[in-house]
Amino acid sequence: MNDVTKTLTQRRQVFADNALLFYDEPVYFTRAQGVWMYDANDTPYLDAYNNTVSVGHCNVEVVEAITRQASTLNSHTRYLYDTVLDYAEELLKEFPEDLSKIAFTCTGTEANELAMRIAKETTGGDGFIVVGNAYHGCSNATADISPYGSDGIVSASNVRALEPPNSYRLSNAEIEQNFTDGLRQCIKDVENNGHKFAALIIDATLEANGIFAIPTTYLRKSQEIIREAGGLFIADEVQGGFARMGDRMWSFERHNVTPDLVTVGKPMANGLPMGGVIGTADLINHFFRQHHYFNTFGGNAVCAAAGQATLRFIQRERLLNNARSVGKYLFDKCSKLMDKHEAIGHVRGAGLFIGIEFVEDRSSKKPAPVMAKAVMNSLRHHNILTGLAGQFDNVLKIRPPLIFDKANADQFLDTLNLVLSLDLRPATLRP
Amino acid sequence: MNDVTKTLTQRRQVFADNALLFYDEPVYFTRAQGVWMYDANDTPYLDAYNNTVSVGHCNVEVVEAITRQASTLNSHTRYLYDTVLDYAEELLKEFPEDLSKIAFTCTGTEANELAMRIAKETTGGDGFIVVGNAYHGCSNATADISPYGSDGIVSASNVRALEPPNSYRLSNAEIEQNFTDGLRQCIKDVENNGHKFAALIIDATLEANGIFAIPTTYLRKSQEIIREAGGLFIADEVQGGFARMGDRMWSFERHNVTPDLVTVGKPMANGLPMGGVIGTADLINHFFRQHHYFNTFGGNAVCAAAGQATLRFIQRERLLNNARSVGKYLFDKCSKLMDKHEAIGHVRGAGLFIGIEFVEDRSSKKPAPVMAKAVMNSLRHHNILTGLAGQFDNVLKIRPPLIFDKANADQFLDTLNLVLSLDLRPATLRP
Numbered sequence: 027m028n029d030v031t032k033t034l035t036q037r038r039q040v041f042a043d044n045a046l047l048f049y050d051e052p053v054y055f056t057r058a059q060g061v062w063m064y065d066a067n068d069t070p071y072l073d074a075y076n077n078t079v080s081v082g083h084c085n086v087e088v089v090e091a092i093t094r095q096a097s098t099l100n101s102h103t104r105y106l107y108d109t110v111l112d113y114a115e116e117l118l119k120e121f122p123e124d125l126s127k128i129a130f131t132c133t134g135t136e137a138n139e140l141a142m143r144i145a146k147e148t149t150g151g152d153g154f155i156v157v158g159n160a161y162h163g164c165s166n167a168t169a170d171i172s173p174y175g176s177d178g179i180v181s182a183s184n185v186r187a188l189e190p191p192n193s194y195r196l197s198n199a200e201i202e203q204n205f206t207d208g209l210r211q212c213i214k215d216v217e218n219n220g221h222k223f224a225a226l227i228i229d230a231t232l233e234a235n236g237i238f239a240i241p242t243t244y245l246r247k248s249q250e251i252i253r254e255a256g257g258l259f260i261a262d263e264v265q266g267g268f269a270r271m272g273d274r275m276w277s278f279e280r281h282n283v284t285p286d287l288v289t290v291g292k293p294m295a296n297g298l299p300m301g302g303v304i305g306t307a308d309l310i311n312h313f314f315r316q317h318h319y320f321n322t323f324g325g326n327a328v329c330a331a332a333g334q335a336t337l338r339f340i341q342r343e344r345l346l347n348n349a350r351s352v353g354k355y356l357f358d359k360c361s362k363l364m365d366k367h368e369a370i371g372h373v374r375g376a377g378l379f380i381g382i383e384f385v386e387d388r389s390s391k392k393p394a395p396v397m398a399k400a401v402m403n404s405l406r407h408h409n410i411l412t413g414l415a416g417q418f419d420n421v422l423k424i425r426p427p428l429i430f431d432k433a434n435a436d437q438f439l440d441t442l443n444l445v446l447s448l449d450l451r452p453a454t455l456r457p
Numbered sequence: 458m459n460d461v462t463k464t465l466t467q468r469r470q471v472f473a474d475n476a477l478l479f480y481d482e483p484v485y486f487t488r489a490q491g492v493w494m495y496d497a498n499d500t501p502y503l504d505a506y507n508n509t510v511s512v513g514h515c516n517v518e519v520v521e522a523i524t525r526q527a528s529t530l531n532s533h534t535r536y537l538y539d540t541v542l543d544y545a546e547e548l549l550k551e552f553p554e555d556l557s558k559i560a561f562t563c564t565g566t567e568a569n570e571l572a573m574r575i576a577k578e579t580t581g582g583d584g585f586i587v588v589g590n591a592y593h594g595c596s597n598a599t600a601d602i603s604p605y606g607s608d609g610i611v612s613a614s615n616v617r618a619l620e621p622p623n624s625y626r627l628s629n630a631e632i633e634q635n636f637t638d639g640l641r642q643c644i645k646d647v648e649n650n651g652h653k654f655a656a657l658i659i660d661a662t663l664e665a666n667g668i669f670a671i672p673t674t675y676l677r678k679s680q681e682i683i684r685e686a687g688g689l690f691i692a693d694e695v696q697g698g699f700a701r702m703g704d705r706m707w708s709f710e711r712h713n714v715t716p717d718l719v720t721v722g723k724p725m726a727n728g729l730p731m732g733g734v735i736g737t738a739d740l741i742n743h744f745f746r747q748h749h750y751f752n753t754f755g756g757n758a759v760c761a762a763a764g765q766a767t768l769r770f771i772q773r774e775r776l777l778n779n780a781r782s783v784g785k786y787l788f789d790k791c792s793k794l795m796d797k798h799e800a801i802g803h804v805r806g807a808g809l810f811i812g813i814e815f816v817e818d819r820s821s822k823k824p825a826p827v828m829a830k831a832v833m834n835s836l837r838h839h840n841i842l843t844g845l846a847g848q849f850d851n852v853l854k855i856r857p858p859l860i861f862d863k864a865n866a867d868q869f870l871d872t873l874n875l876v877l878s879l880d881l882r883p884a885t886l887r888p
Contacts (some may be wrong), residue, residue, distance in 0.1 A: 033537045040545035040559055042745030046535050054471075054537040058530045076532070078753065084528050092759075093524045097515050099489045100728040101507070104477050106464045106485040112469035128471055132563045132730040133754055138595035146597075165570035166598035175749055239758040243777055292753060297531040299563040299754035314473030318606055321595055322509065322723060324562055324732035328523075 029066040030054045041453070048413070049406045058083035061412065061434055074438050075411045075424040077262050079337040080268055080293035082429045088296045088335045095331035101270050102118050103130070110325040113334040118304065120337075127310040134264035135163030138227065139303035140321075141287045142167055144313045145258045151222025153257075155179075155212045158187040159417045161234040162227060162262055171227060174234040178417060184221040186212035189244025190235040190417070191244055192328045194372040194383060194428050198242040204241030205244040213255050221429045225258040229428030230277040231266035231401075236376055237381035237423065239271065245281040256269060258309075261285035264301070265379075269428055272350030272377025280376070293428075295332035298321070320371065345428040349377040354382060356435045361441070367446040369397050372414045378430055381415060383420040393418035400450035401442075408441045432434060461485045462498040480837045481843070489514035490739070492858050492865055494842065505857040506842045507871050511699055511724035511764045512770040513860045519727045519766045526762035534561070541761040547768060549708050549735065553715050558741040560841050561733045561756030565695035565722025566594030568732035569658065571752075572718045573598055575736065575744045582653025584688075586643045587611075587620040590848045592665040593658060593693055602658060605665040609848060615652040617643035621666040621848070622675055625803040625814060625823060629673040636675040637682060656689040656718075661708040662697035663725060667781045667847030668812035668854065669835045670702065676712040689740075694714035695732070696810075698857055699724045701769050703781030703808025711807070724859075726763035730754070734764050776859040780808040786857070787811060798877040809861055812846060813853040824849035829880035832873075841873045 037045070053071065055063050060082045062070045073083065081088060090259055091348045099107060114128050131137045146152050154171050156162065160175035160444035169175055170182040180187045183211045188208040189203040226248065266277025266349065267290050273279050276288065281332055286309060291301035302324070303310075307340050322330070340346070357380055371385030371394075384401065386392040398420040402412050415423040426434070464485055468476070471746035480540065484502065485493050491513040504514065512519060530538060545559050562568045577583050585602050587593065592605035599615040600606055611618045619639040622632040644654045657679065663669040683690050698721050705711050717740060718755045722732035733755075734741075744750070754760070771777070786809055791804045802816030802825075815832065827853025829851040833843050846854040857865070880887055 029536065033539065033542060036542045036546065039536065039557075040542060040549060041534070042558060042741045044742075044745050045560070046749060046751045047537075048535045052537050055532060056538070058532065061649070063530075063532070064538075078533070084531070086528075089524065089528045093520065094525050096728075097517075097520045099486060099494075100510070100515070101486060101489065101494070102509070103472070105494075106461065106468065106478075106483050107487070108464065111464060111467045111471060115467065118471060126470075127473060135752070136564065136596065137566050142597055145887065146584070164750055165567060165596050166573055167596065169748075201631065236795065253648070297527075297754075297757060298759060299757065310473045311475075314475050317600075318477060319595055320477045321564070321566070323728075326512060326728060326730065328729060385675065412654065421834045442708065 037229070050403045051406070053315050053406065056252050061430055066401050068114050069409060071409045071411050072434060072437055073411050074424050074430070076427065077265070077270065077279035077293050077425045078297050080270070080428045081296050081336050081345070082427050085296055085339065087339055088332050091331040092298070092328055094191065095328045100326055100328045104320065107327055109327045109334065110330040113330045113337070115333065116337055121288065123302055124284060124306050125288060125304045126302050128302050129310060129319070130300070131321050132299045132323045134289060135165050135168050135299045136264060136321065136324070137167045137264070137289035137303050138162045139165055140303045140319070141227070141260050141267070141289050142225070143317070143345055144287060144303065144309055145225035145260065147313050147316055148309055149222060149224045149257055151224040151257070151348050151385065152184050153213070153216030153221035153223040154185050155216065155223070155226045156185065156187050157228055157235065159227060159233065159235050160187070163445065170378050174216055180268050183219045184216060185332045186215050189213060190232060192235070193238045194377050202241055202247060206247045209248050209251050213257070220404065223255050223257040225260050226252050227260040228279055229262040229263055229355040231379060233265040234416060236383060236421030237379055239266070239277065239376045239379060240374065245283050249283050258286040259283065260287045260289065262289050264289060264291040269346040269349055270377055270379050272346065272353045294336065295329050296336040297334045298329045300329040340428065343429070348431070349428050351430055352430055352435055353377040355432055356438070359435070359439045363443060363446065366443070369394060369446065378426055378428055380424040383416065384426070393420040395420040397450065398422055401445055403440060404445040404448060404450055408445060410438060410441050459675070462473065474669050481834045484836070484837065492861055500840060502840045503868055504842050504854050506844050507725050508701065508856045509728050511701070511859045512544060512727050512767050513858050516727055518770055519763050522762040522766035523832070524728070524761055526759045529830050530873060531757055533753055533757045534567065535751065538758055540758045540765065541622065541756040544757070544761045544765040544768070548557070552719065554736055555715060556719060556735045557738050558740060559733050559735050561731070563730045563751050563754045564732045565720060566596050566599050567752065567768060568695070568720035568722055568734050569593045569599045570596055570692060571734045571750070572658070572691050573656070573721050574748070575734065575740055576656035578744050578747055579740055580653060580655045581687055582688070584647030584652035584654040585616050586647065586654070586657045587616065587618050587641065588659055588666065589621050590666050591618070591660060598802040600779045601806070602788045605626055614711040615647060617646050619643060621663060621665070622669050624669045624671050624805065627684050632673055633675045633678060637678045639680050640679050645686070650882065653689040654686050656691050657683055658691040658693055660693040660696050661712055662702065662810060664696040664846060667814060668810055669850030670697070670708065670745050670807045670810060671805065672711040676714050680714050685872070688713065689717040691718045691720065693720050695720060695722040700777040701808055701810050703777065703784045707712055707775065725767065726760050727767040729763045731760040731762045771859065779862070783863055783866055784808040784811070786863055787870070790866070790870045793876060794877065797874070800825060800877065809857055809859055811855040814847065815851050815853070825849040828881065829853055832876055835876040835879060835881055836872060839876060841869060841872050
């Protein structure tokens with residue numbers, strides 16, 4: 027048995043039979059460094075997908091911070107220790123002044139759970155509004171507000187979903203109109219269902235929708251509607267935070283809004299589980315006065331040290347600039363590929379977060395999920411890691427570590443160009 | 458400003474004003490090793506409280522495993538890699554044969570969230586029954602089933618709470634009668650509220666109730682009632698698992714029951730965030746067929762390596778035996794202290810999980826929370842770390858790392874004896 031067959035067999039025994047696994051032919055990895063992951067033959071794969079390791083796989087400074095802290099002290103926030111407080115201070119400086127307090131959690135799911143609890147406590151309501159096809163987590167309440175995880179369906183009576191701001195199929199004016207009208211209607215709907223409006227939760231990158239990250243005016247207008255209705259504006263920065271978008275540290279900033287609560291997760295500690303809710307002093311203090319909230323591992327010293335090393339690396343190495351410049355290069359060249367490859371319907375995104383939407387043809391804009399999946403699997407066979415996003419799984423998701431450089435971008439672009447020139451139909455369907 | 462004042466000021470700026478903090482005079486820690494935590498003056502504190510570091514603070518083997526893995530590969534379970542699968546295999550061997558599959562999460566909260574989702578999917582119901590004053594997590598759904606976190610109140614219409622099996626105030630026969638009658642009634646109640654019965658969730662150590670860990674027949678009888686009613690039996694082993702109770706690896710085993718689902722957390726990876734749901738192949742497979750569940754950091758390679766090193770240390774160093782023998786020694790000597798100290802109403806527990814209940818007097822058994830708190834704070838001033846539990850916060854919680862030895866136990870016992878001989882009333886109330 028080779029390594030892949032062996033681990034697949036082992037995996038089927040200990041995990042659920044169909045626990046999620048990437049690619050038609052899964053990859054077995056043994057080590058990783060920077061933007062590279064290596065299989066059992068030490069073949070390098072270019073990582074154009076993993077945002078959890080935003081300062082690079084096995085980043086030496088992060089590993090050193092983890093080792094130092096793990097061998098010195100690891101504890102929880104019911105005792106006093108420096109690391110988590112110093113890190114909190116450094117992190118909060120990256121936020122607008124009003125967002126002055128943080129509560130640490132272990133994951134983005136837990137952060138959104140806490141944000142929902144704070145919204146419920148603050149407003150006395152439990153009506154939540156999200157974007158159609160959004161994903162906000164894997165727990166009960168966050169699954170309720172995650173149409174993406176439920177095949178697009180919103181079934182909870184306290185949740186309503188808005189039409190996604192699809193910048194490929196709608197004009198900016200249409201987006202603003204649809205979104206704000208929809209928001210007003212959704213607020214009415216949840217309240218008619220007996221659920222006072224609590225909050226709009228939105229990932230401003232619209233990742234699960236296929237990265238509709240072009241900021242227009244719709245969020246600013248929405249914020250006024252939310253305030254009038256007495257609800258909160260929660261920005262889910264699990265995808266778009268920590269310099270990903272190239273121009274600003276947080277994706278909400280690109281929309282000129284200041285949320286009431288911000289949730290963070292994934293890239294926060296470069297691969298260790300860490301998340302948090304950042305909010306105004308009033309909101310955070312009020313909630314903690316009402317509830318004995320405690321998260322055992324939230325802000326533990328080892329994850330805090332990893333988070334601190336990650337943030338400092340982002341700052342010192344100016345990864346915001348790198349995401350902007352390499353991202354722009356990648357975006358422009360991807361757009362150029364449209365001249366040669368009809369299957370590409372739309373290229374969008376910002377910074378190192380780019381979506382390439384595949385369509386049957388450009389006039390109908392009919393989604394081409396089979397094509398998108400074939401491209402992803404072919405890229406994997408050419409040793410490049412990407413993923414899919416969007417309501418129809420027809421958007422190639424490019425979201426590499428933030429240290430991705432121009433040479434990496436060129437390798438990606440050359441390989442994508444090659445792959446798109448191949449006949450990707452299954453052998454049986456080829457002429 | 459000294460270190461404590463400085464960090465307290467810093468903490469109030471970045472965290473909620475009243476985020477939970479231990480002791481009237483909080484301790485500022487700078488390092489830890491084994492069963493010892495050290496403050497800024499390098500004064501050692503004996504840790505008789507922290508179960509997250511079950512194989513000892515900064516355990517060298519765990520630190521080595523973390524460092525090795527963090528510098529080699531850290532990734533998620535949508536790719537194939539060895540560590541998490543090898544660990545899962547080793548861990549599942551510690552469970553009854555029927556419990557053959559695991560889904561990793563990052564925390565006990567997330568594990569209970571997933572167990573609730575599986576119970577809902579399996580039964581088509583959402584009626585949950587818990588023990589009064591139980592604690593199962595800090596998210597929305599787990600807070601709903603955690604009366605402890607809500608000052609004893611159960612407000613969700615799909616949740617009912619049972620009278621705790623209080624072995625200090627009730628006979629074994631009364632416990633069995635009350636618990637099984639109560640269970641039947643609660644099932645009726647949730648179903649009358651329109652919520653089909655989904656599961657009983659119980660921490661068999663009854664930690665939040667003040668560690669009523671003496672196994673009698675009540676859980677075995679309850680399991681029959683649960684099966685007849687078509688619900689699941691979920692054992693929350695976040696507190697009682699991983700050899701804590703001395704006689705068996707999991708606290709449910711002490712009751713001669715096999716749950717449908719088991720949730721684990723806290724001590725799993727010796728301080729790194731890790732949790733999981735262990736269940737039968739049918740339940741786990743069925744849920745994953747219905748839902749695209751994915752937990753980004755659940756089973757990440759670094760936490761898996763830490764979990765594996767922790768489990769192997771427990772096994773090789775026979776910490777189950779240590780918990781049993783040192784636990785018995787501690788229990789017997791604590792019981793002996795009752796001869797000298799009238800304030801101790803009851804000593805109970807198993808292994809290295811012992812509760813000492815303080816009462817106004819032994820005939821009324823009236824809880825004495827002020828006394829218990831004074832004892833905990835006085836122990837802290839004598840450099841010993843403990844905590845409180847129970848509905849009335851009148852139970853001293855002794856739950857040290859599993860490497861706690863007889864000399865540590867003696868130091869604890871001598872200090873407790875000393876503290877109990879002091880006049881612990883506030884100065885203003887002393888004669």
